[in-house]
Amino acid sequence: MSASPDIQSAGRRQTAALSVFLVVQTLGTVFFVGDVIGDLREDPTSVHFIFEAVVTAALVLGILFGTFALRRTIELLRAQEQALAVARGALSDVIDGQFQAWALTPAERDVGFLALKGLDVAEIAELRGAAQGTVRAQLTRIYSKAGVSGRAQFAAFFVEDLLGAGVPEPAEAAQ
Amino acid sequence: MATPRTPAAPPSLWDPVVRITHWGIAISVLANAALDEGGSLLHVSLGWMVMALLVLRLVWGVLGPGEARFSAFPPDPVAALRHLGRLASGRAVRHYPSHNPAGAMMAYAFWACLALVTVTGLVMTSGATPMQVAAEKAAVASGDWSALIKESEGESSDEDQGLRHTAEEVHEVVANLLLILAALHVAGVFVETRAMRRNLVAPMVLGQRRK
Numbered sequence: 001m002s003a004s005p006d007i008q009s010a011g012r013r014q015t016a017a018l019s020v021f022l023v024v025q026t027l028g029t030v031f032f033v034g035d036v037i038g039d040l041r042e043d044p045t046s047v048h049f050i051f052e053a054v055v056t057a058a059l060v061l062g063i064l065f066g067t068f069a070l071r072r073t074i075e076l077l078r079a080q081e082q083a084l085a086v087a088r089g090a091l092s093d094v095i096d097g098q099f100q101a102w103a104l105t106p107a108e109r110d111v112g113f114l115a116l117k118g119l120d121v122a123e124i125a126e127l128r129g130a131a132q133g134t135v136r137a138q139l140t141r142i143y144s145k146a147g148v149s150g151r152a153q154f155a156a157f158f159v160e161d162l163l164g165a166g167v168p169e170p171a172e173a174a175q
Numbered sequence: 176m177a178t179p180r181t182p183a184a185p186p187s188l189w190d191p192v193v194r195i196t197h198w199g200i201a202i203s204v205l206a207n208a209a210l211d212e213g214g215s216l217l218h219v220s221l222g223w224m225v226m227a228l229l230v231l232r233l234v235w236g237v238l239g240p241g242e243a244r245f246s247a248f249p250p251d252p253v254a255a256l257r258h259l260g261r262l263a264s265g266r267a268v269r270h271y272p273s274h275n276p277a278g279a280m281m282a283y284a285f286w287a288c289l290a291l292v293t294v295t296g297l298v299m300t301s302g303a304t305p306m307q308v309a310a311e312k313a314a315v316a317s318g319d320w321s322a323l324i325k326e327s328e329g330e331s332s333d334e335d336q337g338l339r340h341t342a343e344e345v346h347e348v349v350a351n352l353l354l355i356l357a358a359l360h361v362a363g364v365f366v367e368t369r370a371m372r373r374n375l376v377a378p379m380v381l382g383q384r385r386k
Contacts, residue, residue, distance in 0.1 A: 019191030023199070023231060030227035034304045063231075067192075067238045074190050074240045 011077040018070045025066060029059040095158060102145045111138045116155055185273055186242050188378050193243050196232040197379060200225055200289065201357070208354055216312060219296075220305040226293040229286065242272055248279035255280045262370050275367070281360055288356060292349045298342035 036056050039049045095116065099109050114124045121139070125132040139151070148154045189197075203221040211217040236245045254276035261268045268275070274282055300308065368375045 016191045019195055022192065023195050023228070026231040027224060027227045030230060031223060031304055031306070034223070034302065035306070038302060038304065038307070063234070064238070067231075067234055070192065071238055071240050078240075 008077075008081065011073075011080075015070065015074055015077065018066070018073065022063065022066050022070060025059070025063055029056065029063055032056045032059060091158070098158070102142075104142060104145060108138050108142050108145075111135060112142045112154075115139060115142075115151060116158065185271065185375075186378055188381070190240060190243060192231065192235045192239065194379055196228045196235070199228045200232075203228075204289075204353055204357070208350060214300075216305060216308050219300060219303070219308045222293055222296045223305055225289060229289050229293065233286070247273035248276070248282070250280060250283050251276050252280060262366060265370075268370060270371070277363065278367075281356065281363065285353070285356055285360070288349050288353045292346060292353060295342040295346040295349065299339055299346060301339075 032052070033056055036049070036052050039046075039052060043049060095113070099112060104112060110128065111124055114127065119127070121132050121135050124130075125135045128135070143150060143154060146154060146157065148157060203225045207218055207221050207225075211221070235243050241247055248271070258268060258276045262277075273279070303311070364375050367373075
């Protein structure tokens with residue numbers, strides 16, 4: 001969870017920078033177009049005018065492509081955010097369902113969730129305003145209901161589902 | 176292209192192009208209306224800036240992401256009136272993926288007025304870019320009045336003068352209309368914020384502050 005705001009703010013900075021660039025580019029181009037139209041009324045056959053018109057056309061094309069690229073970047077960023085939110089929601093659904101299957105009490109659910117987030121006994125006790133001994137006892141009950149040996153296995157229970165590939169057999173690995 | 180989403184609410188943060196063009200135009204219009212003198216270099220430069228920002232916003236309305244595109248908030252006066260009626264009678268208002276219909280009409284009215292005000296401004300200055308205005312003013316300041324003579328004598332057909340006079344009238348009326356629209360716009364945001372219990376200002380600034 002801690003990594004995503006960084007990705008988001010980096011993406012925001014990137015799109016903001018691109019947008020500022022696009023605005024400056026548009027300002028320059030509009031002034032240029034005005035100048036070209038002014039020249040057009042004076043002498044449309046001069047080399048100066050033709051050259052300036054070509055440069056201006058290139059600038060206009062640049063803005064159109066820049067706009068399109070910026071749109072793509074913004075949409076990509078949003079798609080990533082959405083995918084992350086879906087994955088997050090799915091994982092918390094899985095955890096909720098499993099906690100229910102283990103028949104954890106509401107207090108045990110809270111403690112179990114905090115333990116999964118990586119908080120240690122002292123931190124959980126402080127957050128919940130409970131004694132450390134209580135939290136330790138709750139954790140022990142959680143582990144026994146889940147049939148795991150301890151915190152590492154408890155956390156692995158949920159991560160394992162996310163890792164697609166199975167663990168290679170020792171014999172296979174040796175070959 | 177990503178699949179178009181149809182969220183139930185406007186974005187929690189408008190994209191940077193929408194925000195930059197919004198505040199750039201707002202500040203430039205207020206400055207040109209209240210602070211500087213019509214015809215001054217600053218006035219003309221800000222006018223050109225408004226034109227550039229308007230062009231960018233209109234291009235963005237075709238090429239931009241979903242909620243910034245015109246297709247997300249088509250002009251629909253009937254829906255706008257219905258929306259306002261609901262607001263006035265205190266009934267629950269629908270949430271829209273982009274501007275609500277009344278806000279959309281406001282945006283189109285703004286754009287029409289901005290286009291009109293810049294075009295009439297261009298007619299009044301006969302399309303002089305800020306660079307040309309600056310050069311002209313520098314020439315006059317250094318005692319070379321030929322720039323003015325060329326201006327008033329070279330193209331002083333009656334038709335031209337008439338057109339410029341009309342443009343001046345329209346420029347002034349539309350500029351005042353813009354200020355009225357801006358006041359209505361601010362009032363609308365205030366009412367909508369209270370009726371929908373949703374902050375409409377934050378998405379146009381920096382979005383919700385994250386922890």
